[in-house]
Amino acid sequence: xxxxxxxxxxxxxxxxxxxxxxxxxxxxxxxxxxxxxVLECWWKRMRERWQFRKLYKPVLDRPDAQLQDVGLLRxxxxxxxxxxxxxxxxxxxxxxxxxxxxxxxxxxx
Numbered sequence: 753x754x755x756x757x758x759x760x761x762x763x764x765x766x767x768x769x770x771x772x773x774x775x776x777x778x779x780x781x782x783x784x785x786x787x788x789x790v791l792e793c794w795w796k797r798m799r800e801r802w803q804f805r806k807l808y809k810p811v812l813d814r815p816d817a818q819l820q821d822v823g824l825l826r827x828x829x830x831x832x833x834x835x836x837x838x839x840x841x842x843x844x845x846x847x848x849x850x851x852x853x854x855x856x857x858x859x860x861x
Contacts, residue, residue, distance in 0.1 A: 761831065762851045766838035769793045797837045804841040805833060823849050 771789050775782070808829050811819070819826060824845075832845040853859045 759852060759855055761828075762847045764835075764839055764844045764847060766836075767793075767797070767840055794837070797840075801837060801841060808833065808845075823853060825852070828852070 769790055770793070772785050774785075811824070812826060812829060816826060819829075828845060828848045832841040832848070835841055835844055850859070
């Protein structure tokens with residue numbers, strides 16, 4: 753079995769901005785669609801990170817034994833909270849939890 757110090761968190765990929773298709777006809781009064789897509793993506797990421805912190809901040813007040821019962825560690829939650837906005841914290845925490853369970857042999861690969 754591995755110890756906690758030997759565990760490496762999995763590599764995660766940043767979320768990409770999904771740009772809308774370019775219209776066939778571009779009218780002068782059309783808004784800049786790529787800018788709107790970037791702003792919309794940024795707003796979505798900010799909202800998701802706020803929801804993540806709102807959900808997991810009270811979890812940090814729990815004892816370590818309760819966190820381990822659900823397969824989480826305090827360090828992993830703090831790591832996910834500190835990720836840059838381009839990463840989805842929910843997905844990163846879930847991948848880290850599954851990688852840790854695989855490393856301990858609790859689940860099969």
